[in-house]
Amino acid sequence: MIPLCIPEIRGNEWKYIKECLDTNWVSSAGSYVDKFEEDFLRYLNIKKAVVTVNGTAAIHLALKVLGIGEGDEVVVPSLTFISPVNAVRYVGADPVFVDVSRDTFVMDAEKIEKAITPNTKAILVVHIYGHPVDMDKIMDIAKKHNLYVIEDATESLGSLYKGKHTGTIGDVGCFSFNGNKLITTGAGGMLVTNNEEIGERVKYLSTQTKTLLDNGGFFHEEIGYNYRMPNILAAMGCAQLEKIDEYISIKRENALVYNKLLENTRGITIPAEREYARNVYWLYSIIIEDDFGITRDELINRLKERGVQTRPFFTPVHKMPPYMKCRHLDMTVTEELANKGINLPSSVGIKREEIEIICDIIKN
Template sequence: MSDSFIPISKPFIGAREKELVLDALNSGWVSSIGKYIDEFEAGFARYCGTEYALAVSNGTTGLHLALAALDLQPGDEVIVPDLTFVATANAVAYTGATPIFADIDPDTLCIDPASVKSLISERTKAIIPVHLYGHPADMDALTEIGEAHGVHIIEDAAEAHGAEYKGRRVGGLGKCGVFSFYGNKIITTGEGGMLTTNDRDFYLRAKRLRDHAMSPRRRYFHEERGFNYRITNLQAALGVAQLERIDDFLGRRAEIMGWYNSEIAISDSVRLNRVKNWAKSAFWMVCLEVDRLDEAGRDAFMQALKARGIDSRPYFCTMSSMPMYKQPPLPVSARKARIGLNLPSYYELTKRDVQRIGADVNELLATMGPA
């Protein structure tokens, strides 16, 4: 393996992050109370263009909290994309409701509104579009379906900080949005997440459930079961510093995507991220699809890249392929999951790095023969 190994992702932690985290440490407010939590929530709400933001322990708990605030019950159904990280489906299952899997659009990789429409039933309570790999879902079409059937839209924006749908940032396009700040996300708090919304009543209910559902009138009295889904002041301090740089982070990701488009030999059968004309992608991950690969070929291709010192990762597995959610495969999701892979994309990646990755990708594809 090359000595200059290029990882798939790594966070950028600078002097400002260290300054604010040290300040939080020195303040003594290291748990779930402190000025940085308030500052992070207010700043993130402004950034997303929403009235409210609620910091939580991670993106998965944010999704569960949103569904719990909607009083999801066993027997209810929530439509989610078949191609997503498992947290989207698991959060539904945590409530006792049933995740129903919709197929995806082959270009955006996001949930297909036509598939959603075919799955709506009297038990459907919510739809969770995932802005997969940073590209927003078709929110107008989904909102129209939701409004026609009285169904809430919860945006899983875990991977899409700063992505835009028709000029509006994701996170404020449905009942609520949920973001992740895991270490490989566009901005990070190590672990952490944020729920965004314009609905005051929903925000207040989610906020109460986040803190064990403690009564506002009587301390340590709880009228229902709640959760400990809080973030710490230390994490929020890191988040405040990262949020200050988010436009810089997003600009670099767009620049990196441009480099890849110049370096990799794209064709009808070799594709990188596609972006709809109504969307601005956050380009969380660089996506490469090669039609002539099957799953074994894709995995061998990734191993060959690794031998050359370049990390990569496969697309997420489909929800319908997993034992706890097993059902017949959905054609587009299943196909994309077999052939898709992600290439390195992080702030400190250089043009020279991308040139090296592109040259190796092109060389490996050439050895495979014609499409």
């Protein structure tokens, strides 16, 4: 089996985790929590980073700290993993779905203003599969309408928009370190911001609003959340982050191999990289057009029979039962891509000969 996307463990993971075990610092206290935050903010060139138990928790805290709640609306794409949309519901707000661009698969900034009402409080951008959204247009719209911008940069860690890291352009950026991400802690997430007041507030809420009293006891001024990342996971994150530039280079090289082997293949549209972007190609994603000869799902089955694991594009969230009654604009492109898109194996450790096998199966 050639897997879709599995972790790459080739650095100091064993060393750092063993240190946690040897010293008994396995929970939220310990040096690696602070180190992971500091290393991550330096990598992104941002002022504040706060680790969380997962990426969903980071988005939930972002919405909470920005004061978004009951009766508010948040503009989101429907072609996304459901996590950011669920987080909007966690705070009692309503998602409003907009369409995506056909070449990049991400939120179409040209269509956002039509979704804005007096109740709109934020735009939640999701940089899916590694390509950045056109953030200049997003930020212009946000400024015009006095909206917050939250970036879910989970799938685009390492991608650049006009030289800036995704996740660092809006008011808040959020990341996940699930097992299939570019770098992983097994589980875990991170919230980043250039607003230190927001960062401190997030840290406070994520640790149960805990204040240490003079006698060693705890006091809590308000309701908080148990969204801490354990030291043992942060240790793995530190080791993974040391390898991130190498992993990005490999991902981009593999995408070039895919592009070369699949370009000019009838019925295949390869992924774009617009002039403003560095696409990290977290997942290498193609479109199976009508003239390919078989459907996307038939191709998935044939690849599976040959030992190749793939995944269709995300099912549109506005088509799922919890969100069918939510407001949305025309979703023609989203629904077409959901029916035609396929993610091909994209592990850092995939071999060139495996990419050649996959492309041969597709072309033949």
